[in-house]
Amino acid sequence: MNGKIIDLRSDTVTLPLPEMREAIAGAALGDDILGEDPTVHELEERAAAMLGMEAGLLVISGTMANQVAVMTLTERGQEVIVGQDSHIYNLETAGLSTLSQVQVRPLEVIDGTFDPERVERLIQAADVSDVQRAETGLICLENTYNLNEGQVITPENTAQIREVANQYGIPVYLDGARLFNASVALGVEPAELCKDVDAVQICLTKGLGCPLGSILAGSKPFIAKARKIRQRLGGGMRQAGIVAAPGIFALEHMIQRLEDDHRHALKLARAVSAIDGLAVDPDDVQTNIVSPTIVKQGWDTDRLLEKLQEQGIKVKKIGRRTFRMVTHVHISGEDIDRVIAVLRRLFQ
Numbered sequence: 515m516n517g518k519i520i521d522l523r524s525d526t527v528t529l530p531l532p533e534m535r536e537a538i539a540g541a542a543l544g545d546d547i548l549g550e551d552p553t554v555h556e557l558e559e560r561a562a563a564m565l566g567m568e569a570g571l572l573v574i575s576g577t578m579a580n581q582v583a584v585m586t587l588t589e590r591g592q593e594v595i596v597g598q599d600s601h602i603y604n605l606e607t608a609g610l611s612t613l614s615q616v617q618v619r620p621l622e623v624i625d626g627t628f629d630p631e632r633v634e635r636l637i638q639a640a641d642v643s644d645v646q647r648a649e650t651g652l653i654c655l656e657n658t659y660n661l662n663e664g665q666v667i668t669p670e671n672t673a674q675i676r677e678v679a680n681q682y683g684i685p686v687y688l689d690g691a692r693l694f695n696a697s698v699a700l701g702v703e704p705a706e707l708c709k710d711v712d713a714v715q716i717c718l719t720k721g722l723g724c725p726l727g728s729i730l731a732g733s734k735p736f737i738a739k740a741r742k743i744r745q746r747l748g749g750g751m752r753q754a755g756i757v758a759a760p761g762i763f764a765l766e767h768m769i770q771r772l773e774d775d776h777r778h779a780l781k782l783a784r785a786v787s788a789i790d791g792l793a794v795d796p797d798d799v800q801t802n803i804v805s806p807t808i809v810k811q812g813w814d815t816d817r818l819l820e821k822l823q824e825q826g827i828k829v830k831k832i833g834r835r836t837f838r839m840v841t842h843v844h845i846s847g848e849d850i851d852r853v854i855a856v857l858r859r860l861f862q
């Protein structure tokens with residue numbers, strides 16, 4: 515082992531770059547609950563502009579952004595359509611049912627496409643004469659979709675969902691934790707990916723290297739209401755410019771470089787697909803996430819994790835025979851070569 519730990523468990527394991535620490539140290543600050551933190555204002559305005567939205571709101575995490583968004587857009591007792599593998603449904607400790615008190619209606623998402631016909635079949639139209647059904651109050655999209663696959667949702671697909679939603683007067687929310695990965699992979703502006711949704715959140719911590727923070731963006735009335743709900747949850751912050759400052763750096767300097775992460779992930783997927791004992795389809799790797807399956811007798815994820823750990827490589831267990839590798843700013847081309855070499859040796 516040559517010292518450096520290669521940590522591929524997630525793109526959230528990054529440590530802030532020296533430039534981010536400098537930005538934190540030099541940030542102009544004020545009390546943000548009083549609306550007086552200039553660095554927070556700058557980040558909220560810049561992020562909203564990039565996303566093509568009127569206003570933005572800094573929150574501490576993607577989970578809080580999602581929950582605040584749903585609380586803002588729905589009423590108790592409604593239904594919310596979500597992707598069956600989405601974060602908001604699977605990894606937010608039942609926030610939808612406990613905080614917003616909505617009922618989840620999961621949607622099967624095949625090959626990273628939100629099929630408008632399937633969505634329409636799940637919609638329960640508001641109908642006062644039907645006293646039994648709960649009406650659909652919101653459709654939640656996610657881009658990139660599925661945190662073990664990172665599939666890109668196209669602007670065309672988003673537009674199709676918008677069209678269906680419009681027929682029933684239902685708002686559309688986008689969990690864009692890794693929206694910039696989708697933007698870079700498709701070569702389209704982030705705003706293009708948001709033009710058919712009412713509100714969106716992006717994570718500053720996923721691939722962009724920030725220590726914390728997400729931005730929720732939408733119309734001015736939406737953000738005004740979301741700001742109050744954030745406060746209700748205890749999410750109002752005082753000198754939050756220390757959170758916003760690295761975010762501004764990230765929006766300027768950390769997005770284009772996601773191309774490197776995607777290139778590294780594809781290289782890794784191609785090499786892994788050629789290893790006897792591991793299976794992955796490189797065509798499935800659209801962004802920075804590679805999730806192979808172990809197909810060799812006598813091997814399972816626990817054993818592989820142990821063997822990789824001995825070599826200073828960390829990956830994330832997904833299932834008994836599946837694991838995940840996510841590329842990010844601390845993973846170099848040489849690191850990828852080393853991971854490939856170690857996997858080849860293990861499965862020889």
Ligand SMILES: *Cc1c(COP(=O)(O)O)cnc(C)c1O
Pocket residue numbers: 574575576577578580601602656661689690691692717719720728
């Ligand atoms: C990580 C993630 C979140 C939650 O972000 P946290 O900052 O970890 O709370 C939400 N949605 C998706 C798709 C994510 O990948």
